[in-house]
Amino acid sequence: MSDHALAQALLRAFRQHDLITPGETLVVAVSGGADSLALLRLLRDLRPTLRIDLHVATLDHGLRGEAGANDAAFVAHIAEAWGLPVSVGRAEVASLAAHMKVGVEAAARRARYDFLASVAAAIRAGTVAAAHHADDQAETILMRLLRGAGNTGVSGMAYRSLLPGHPDLTLIRPLLGTARADLEDYCRAHNLQPRHDPTNADLNFTRNRIRAEVIPALQTINPQIVPALARLGEIAAQDDDLLSQQAAVLIDPADPPDRRSIRRTVFRDLHPALARRWILRAAADLNPDPDLGYDHVLAALQIGREGPIGARALLPGRLQLRVDYDQLWIEPLDAPPVERGYLLPVGALIPVTLDGLTKIEGARWSLRVAVSPMPGAVALNVPPGSTVILRTRQRGDRFAPPGLGGHTRSLARWMIDHKIPAPLRDRIPILEIAGMTAAVLKDSGWVISEHFVSLDASPLRRYVFVNSS
Numbered sequence: 001m002s003d004h005a006l007a008q009a010l011l012r013a014f015r016q017h018d019l020i021t022p023g024e025t026l027v028v029a030v031s032g033g034a035d036s037l038a039l040l041r042l043l044r045d046l047r048p049t050l051r052i053d054l055h056v057a058t059l060d061h062g063l064r065g066e067a068g069a070n071d072a073a074f075v076a077h078i079a080e081a082w083g084l085p086v087s088v089g090r091a092e093v094a095s096l097a098a099h100m101k102v103g104v105e106a107a108a109r110r111a112r113y114d115f116l117a118s119v120a121a122a123i124r125a126g127t128v129a130a131a132h133h134a135d136d137q138a139e140t141i142l143m144r145l146l147r148g149a150g151n152t153g154v155s156g157m158a159y160r161s162l163l164p165g166h167p168d169l170t171l172i173r174p175l176l177g178t179a180r181a182d183l184e185d186y187c188r189a190h191n192l193q194p195r196h197d198p199t200n201a202d203l204n205f206t207r208n209r210i211r212a213e214v215i216p217a218l219q220t221i222n223p224q225i226v227p228a229l230a231r232l233g234e235i236a237a238q239d240d241d242l243l244s245q246q247a248a249v250l251i252d253p254a255d256p257p258d259r260r261s262i263r264r265t266v267f268r269d270l271h272p273a274l275a276r277r278w279i280l281r282a283a284a285d286l287n288p289d290p291d292l293g294y295d296h297v298l299a300a301l302q303i304g305r306e307g308p309i310g311a312r313a314l315l316p317g318r319l320q321l322r323v324d325y326d327q328l329w330i331e332p333l334d335a336p337p338v339e340r341g342y343l344l345p346v347g348a349l350i351p352v353t354l355d356g357l358t359k360i361e362g363a364r365w366s367l368r369v370a371v372s373p374m375p376g377a378v379a380l381n382v383p384p385g386s387t388v389i390l391r392t393r394q395r396g397d398r399f400a401p402p403g404l405g406g407h408t409r410s411l412a413r414w415m416i417d418h419k420i421p422a423p424l425r426d427r428i429p430i431l432e433i434a435g436m437t438a439a440v441l442k443d444s445g446w447v448i449s450e451h452f453v454s455l456d457a458s459p460l461r462r463y464v465f466v467n468s469s
Contacts, residue, residue: 001182017159019172022051025125032071032195035131038183056086057119089115117166132173135180138229155237247277259331282330287317325419343427352388368465380452381460386434400449
């Protein structure tokens with residue numbers, strides 16, 4: 001590919017994928033290899049056309065001793081020779097890998113993105129460019145295929161995405177449509193002398209084996225395997241985007257920020273692909289890097305569809321899927337009960353002021369009892385001299401709900417039948433009059449015991465009103 005064709009391909013990528021806004025400063029990640037060196041030279045020449053500024057960032061990962069330090073110094077020298085500002089960093093990836101209990105590759109990637117984010121923050125830039133190209137894309141797709149990835153994984157890398165671990169920054173890959181060979185030819189044509197990292201030849205790393213052995217073997221069957229894999233990635237990305245849009249519609253905007261929910265009947269009717277995607281989307285909303293594998297999602301899917309009330313599926317990132325009466329919840333393991341209606345602290349026992357206001361410490365609501373009607377109030381009989389208490393349930397509580405002709409039943413059983421979630425049952429407000437359960441506050445509305453229902457002309461009538469603070 002000629003210099004002109006390569007430059008035009010790069011410009012096309014910037015425009016088609018809306019990679020950067022004129023006037024921005026672009027942080028360019030440069031290792032010193034042919035790919036990143038070619039990208040930097042191309043961007044330098046295209047600065048006037050793109051109307052952007054450049055800032056070079058290079059990181060010594062601390063894995064190759066003097067050689068790694070020399071690579072960083074080489075990049076710094078090139079940047080200075082080309083009149084570009086540069087930031088040089090150093091990380092101790094081996095120590096980071098041990099601390100994080102992950103492989104060296106994963107730790108190096110984390111260190112690199114954190115360093116690039118720190119450079120972007122220091123110069124107030126919002127976009128970072130990496131030199132991933134078409135061959136990298138093919139290798140990535142094959143790696144994910146070998147791991148059994150779905151559409152999200154097989155779609156490969158995107159031209160534009162969030163910087164991993166730093167959702168306030170954008171990561172762009174303008175060379176994804178360019179072959180490695182074209183970049184190497186470009187370096188030779190311009191007498192660039194890229195650095196060579198010997199670890200790229202270490203076949204103990206999966207990506208290196210795919211590059212050195214798998215792709216050459218596949219090319220004997222299909223010489224165009226790299227663009228074929230790129231097409232697979234593009235098709236998978238489009239399918240993935242459609243599923244993502246459909247899953248986004250299922251996210252309830254009224255959900256609290258720390259959890260996501262869906263009606264069980266809706267979930268059961270979803271196509272399995274969309275149900276799995278809802279799980280992935282909901283978990284990602286709560287933890288951007290939950291690392292959900294197929295087995296996790298499959299287990300959550302099965303429990304969500306078939307599990308009894310209270311069943312849970314544990315997910316990475318300290319998340320869980322929990323089966324409620326009519327809802328499924330994805331939430332942190334230590335999430336407090338879902339707040340709904342008016343609740344009391346567990347074990348609350350509050351004397352009620354008759355014909356006045358009863359304040360509840362720490363709550364956003366209060367209770368008013370009056371002899372005159374009030375909007376939204378309910379009427380019940382309060383015999384003279386009765387002690388009135390607002391409390392939570394106690395062992396042995398019984399209740400005479402409407403429809404039983406005055407017969408009582410266990411309050412615990414009544415709560416179960418009315419689908420009050422187990423974590424909330426010990427916080428539901430109960431109005432006790434003369435030692436009896438007179439009313440239960442359910443979803444902001446009082447359910448009155450038939451023993452305390454007030455007739456229109458009753459001299460014992462009092463009006464009870466819940467007042468939001």
